[in-house]
Amino acid sequence: MSANLYRFKYDEYGNTKEIIVYASGAPARSCSYINKGTAFSLEERSSLNLDAMLPPGVRNLDDQLETTRVKVQEKVGDIEKYIFIRALFNRNATLAHALIKSDIDTYAKIIYTPTVGYAVQRYSSMFRQANGLHFYPGNIDRAEDILRRFAHRDIRVAVVTDNHGILGLGDQGAGGIAACLGKLMLYTQGAGIAPWHCLPISLDVGTDNEKLLADKQYLGWPQRRLKGEEYLSFIGRFVRAFRNVFPNALCQWEDFSPKIAFSINDAFCDELISFNDDIQGTGAVAAAALLSAMKIKEESLIDQRFLIHGAGCGGIGIAEQLTRNLKDRGLSEEEACQRIFIVDSGGLITRHKENDFHKKKFAKDKGLHPWIADLDPVDIPGIIREAGITVLIGTTGQDYFFNDDTVAEIKKNTDRPVILPLFHHVLAPELFCQNIGKWSEKGILIATGNPCSTSEMLESAYGISQCNNALIFPGVVLGILASGANEVLPEFFTVAAEQASALLSPEQLEEGNLMPPLRDIRAVAKKIALAVAMCAVEKGINRPCVYSDFQPGDDQARMARLIDKIRWKPEYLSLVPM
Incomplete structure (x- = not known):
């Protein structure tokens, strides 16, 4: 959208009160922020030279909503509904957000997880219209000039991804920007940040996804991912450009791989107003669910023992947030960490094996936990028994973690266990979806992550919440x-x-x-x-x-x-x- 088509006029609080329109005729309708479709008044049609370009009937927003909801319902499958809503947003951003707001429970599943995962995977084949910015080695040196083209929109929040760890799907190349688009729509829905103040950004440093590299239709930069100093230099150039153009805007890092996510979040926190939702947002939403569980159990967080499956961004983010919560209740950092056990792909994280930096403080020593020496590191019921686990949290979906054996074992430690299956992978095992209603009836307190394909089974189940970062x-x-x-x-x-x-x-x-x-x-x-x-x-x-x-x-x-x-x-x- 060209800046010379319009200009926003703000009230004393910085909220948009009107749009100054320089375009007329078809160009005025081409801007999704200006376009009202059949809701253009007769006066607006005349002043913007839209006479005869629309049928004579005038419809208000409510009328348009009613018609649009019917059109969405007629679409077969959620991916077709996703395509329709994205196309509507590109035509008429206000109507698209009014539609989502009218039934956020239903439409959030379409514009974000789980449906957006399919959109990410099919990004090149589904491509219809460009949204946001794609920086790659061929244009990163011009990043500041490119960002200045969006200065007229007074960007207030950008969601930025390097496409490496998209929604648990891994390296998805240029398709990762679809996840940024979905998340920004939730920013608008929840925070009320106008869509023109939002900017999705893909840092396309290449892909190691063999399927994408072999796809002649792939729209991203078709090279292997940058590594080491080349990668860090690329990110640094983007950070400097963004800071220079939008010094007061917030940059949310999205879907970076765990090893990179922690270092990027720490490296640039002093240069940008920034955070990583996969780490900090996930930590906060899990903590919120646990605080609620403590009210129900009438117990303290200090009295719990936590077992987290997954040592990526979400798992470590939850562990870090729990540590802060426990410290706020009087524990030392060491005492807090000793209450948190983490299982990664190699089993229970212990100090006798090499660990990434972000895992080290949660690694357990057999001096304090002698049972570690004789226990299989993937024996989840055994860990639950020996560590006295009362809270199970999963950030990745595996059959061996959430099953009847683990649930039976944790019930021996507490009458009301807490289970948080928070994994986001759209292809994750659905065993927990099938069993979760049964576990809830046994008095287990449960909150799930983003919906899986059988989430409809849970909607009528007793006391099962959705533990969604969009609430944070x-x-x-x-x-x-x-x-x-x-x-x-x-x-x-x-x-x-x-x-x-x-x-x-x-x-x-x-x-x-x-x-x-x-x-x-x-x-x-x-x-x-x-x-x-x-x-x-x-x-x-x-x-x-x-x-x-x-x-x-x-x-x-x-x-x-x-x-x-x-x-x-x-x-x-x-x-x-x-």
Whole structure:
């Protein structure tokens, strides 16, 4: 979309109040932010030279929504629905978001997980229209000039991927940008960040996916992935360009491979306002579910023993967040880590074998746990028995971890075990989906990750929540933007977890729910945003906010008002022809 077609006019809070339109006729309709379709008023049709380019009937947004919902229902299969909604967004962003908002529970599964996983894999064959930016070795030296083309959109959040660890599917090359597009739609739904302030970015450093390299239709950079210094230099050039063009925007790292994700997140946290949702968002949403479980069990986190399957971004992110929660309750870091056991592809992580840096502090020593010496490192029931495990968390799907044997063993340690199957792989084993209702009836507290293909089986099951990162990251980022925080603190995710859990009513807790429903995404984001913003003010890392007259020292009510005022709603804006 060319910048010379339109200009946004903001109110005192930085929310868009109208669009100044320089284009007329077909070019005006070609911009998805301007286009209203049949909802253009007669006056707008005249002033924008749209006379005779539309049928005479005028429909409002509600009328359009009714028609659009019918069209979506007529599509066969979720991938066809995904294609329709993406095409609608490219034509009319407001109508697309109004549609999603009308039934977020249903449409979130289409625009993001699990359906987006198929869109990622079929990106080249399904390609219809470019969205966002694709940097690769051929253009990375021009990154700053390229980013400046988007300056007119006042970018406030970018979701950036190197396409290496997409949704548990691994290296998906250029298709990874589809996951960024989906996540940004949830930012708009939850945080109310207008779609024009969002930017998906693919850092296409090549692919080692043999299938993609052999595909003549593949649209990405068809070379092996950059490694070592070449890779780091590429990322560094992007970071410098982004910081120079959008110094106040937030950069969310998305779907990097575990070894790279931790180093990238740490390396550039002082240069960009940035975080990694796979690490920190996953940690926070799991912590929120566990805080709710403790209210139901009437126990403390300190009294629990945790077993996490998966030592990637999600697993270590959860372990790190749990460590912070336990330290907040009086434990030392060493004491906290000793309560957290992690299993990776080689079994239980122990100190007698070599571990990546991010795993080391959770590695167990046979001096403190003598049973380690004689136990098979993949004997999950044995680990549960010897370590006294009361909480099972899975970030990767394997039959040997979530099954009747492990559930029977954990029941010996506590009357109400907590089980969080949080893996995201669209092809993951579905055994847990088939058994989870049965386990719930036995008093086990359960929250699942993003839906699997049999998730409909769970919708009527007693007390089973969806433990979705979308209940965390929109609120965190909204709070950062509202406060003008100049960095992302670990404390933001701690307060986010506390606030998400606090939103559950006594009745919901009584029913065994560990998380609010996804349909409450806007309410959850608002509550989290306020807590994050006030945390930033308390820590003294906020900067004078460009959106209002809010200053440090103002009370919480004024910050809450600011948060309300900066949130965009999917409603048609006034158009001012020029």
